[in-house]
Amino acid sequence: MQDLKLxxxxxxxxxxxxxxxxxxxxxxxxxxxxxxxxxxFAQNWIGFSKYRASLTCLLNDQVVAIGTIFLMPYKKVSHxxxxxxxxxxxxxxxxxxxxxxxxxxxxxxKYFHLEALIAEVYQGSPLISLLEKAKFQQFAxxxxxxxxxxNKKNPYLARLLFQSFxxxxxxx
Amino acid sequence: xxxxxxxxxxxDDTTVLIKLFKEKGILRWFPMENSMEVDDAVRLxxxxxxxxxxxxxxxxxxxxxxxxxxxxxxxxxxxxxxFAIIVDPNYxxxxxxxxxxxxxxKIAKEQFKLEFLHLEVYEHxxxxxxxxxxxxxxxxxxKRFIKEEDGGYLDKIMMQKKL
Numbered sequence: 059m060q061d062l063k064l065x066x067x068x069x070x071x072x073x074x075x076x077x078x079x080x081x082x083x084x085x086x087x088x089x090x091x092x093x094x095x096x097x098x099f100a101q102n103w104i105g106f107s108k109y110r111a112s113l114t115c116l117l118n119d120q121v122v123a124i125g126t127i128f129l130m131p132y133k134k135v136s137h138x139x140x141x142x143x144x145x146x147x148x149x150x151x152x153x154x155x156x157x158x159x160x161x162x163x164x165x166x167x168k169y170f171h172l173e174a175l176i177a178e179v180y181q182g183s184p185l186i187s188l189l190e191k192a193k194f195q196q197f198a199x200x201x202x203x204x205x206x207x208x209n210k211k212n213p214y215l216a217r218l219l220f221q222s223f224x225x226x227x228x229x230x
Numbered sequence: 231x232x233x234x235x236x237x238x239x240x241x242d243d244t245t246v247l248i249k250l251f252k253e254k255g256i257l258r259w260f261p262m263e264n265s266m267e268v269d270d271a272v273r274l275x276x277x278x279x280x281x282x283x284x285x286x287x288x289x290x291x292x293x294x295x296x297x298x299x300x301x302x303x304x305x306x307x308x309x310x311x312x313f314a315i316i317v318d319p320n321y322x323x324x325x326x327x328x329x330x331x332x333x334x335x336k337i338a339k340e341q342f343k344l345e346f347l348h349l350e351v352y353e354h355x356x357x358x359x360x361x362x363x364x365x366x367x368x369x370x371x372x373k374r375f376i377k378e379e380d381g382g383y384l385d386k387i388m389m390q391k392k393l
Binding site for chain 1: 262270345348370372374376377378388390
């Protein structure tokens with residue numbers, strides 16, 4: 059892809075992440091429902107950059123996506139953490155998410171020696187097709203997980219959990 | 231039948247919770263493995279005391295079990311809650327877990343207006359039959375969630391029940 063660059067995220071990326079997470083259009087597929095909640099989520103998210111567990115994608119030197127491994131603090135479960143990924147809404151469907159996910163999986167496998175990555179998404183999320191393309195397997199479907207009263211027609215959304223075992227560190 | 235009294239927990243119950251986590255074999259069924267991780271989990275668990283979302287089970291004035299609701303701060307997911315329960319191994323199979331979960335479901339519905347409760351339990355945990363008996367249904371299973379010291383794995387089973 060043209061001019062697509064990748065670097066470790068840093069705390070300076072919190073402003074753009076905050077901006078994306080505060081965008082109501084993105085809330086449909088995320089747990090937050092207010093700017094305050096978005097700010098808390100963004101702060102928690104970008105905090106993992108301190109551990110070099112977060113990657114930032116740049117297109118023509120502009121930040122267009124951030125993907126982060128939410129490292130687990132407890133040893134017994136640290137081999138398979140969750141990750142979150144967001145692409146600038148203007149830059150979707152251009153393969154940026156796919157590229158970032160591949161790099162995130164590589165970081166998880168080679169640098170953190172993780173065995174699996176977990177993704178949590180909500181029904182209808184555009185990330186589902188990305189996960190399926192990357193061969194993630196769905197292992198949970200929790201009905202009515204999201205209740206968005208602002209969405210009068212269809213307030214409930216299910217939560218879907220996906221997992222991908224990382225080849226080098228897992229023996230199936 | 232053992233006479234069990236269920237009451238709201240207080241911060242004074244913290245030491246009992248730590249003691250229960252130190253009982254032999256208990257940590258097999260929890261994600262923590264050392265005292266630092268236990269302290270962290272206990273801090274989070276007992277933080278819900280302020281919201282009156284932690285229950286204690288007493289037998290003869292002694293706390294033998296605790297259960298809590300991990301109430302969510304995010305509004306869109308505040309209509310349900312994950313919960314956790316621990317019962318002293320010396321008081322198992324005496325209906326204490328059943329009473330705790332039933333009372334937890336009651337406060338979840340009546341006090342917190344929750345629509346459903348969910349839980350996470352590891353395969354082979356004897357508590358699975360209790361959850362099934364109370365009507366919890368499996369909605370997912372994460373393979374190899376727990377990695378044990380000997381290199382073995384345990385799946386995580388996720389269950390929920392509509393209130």
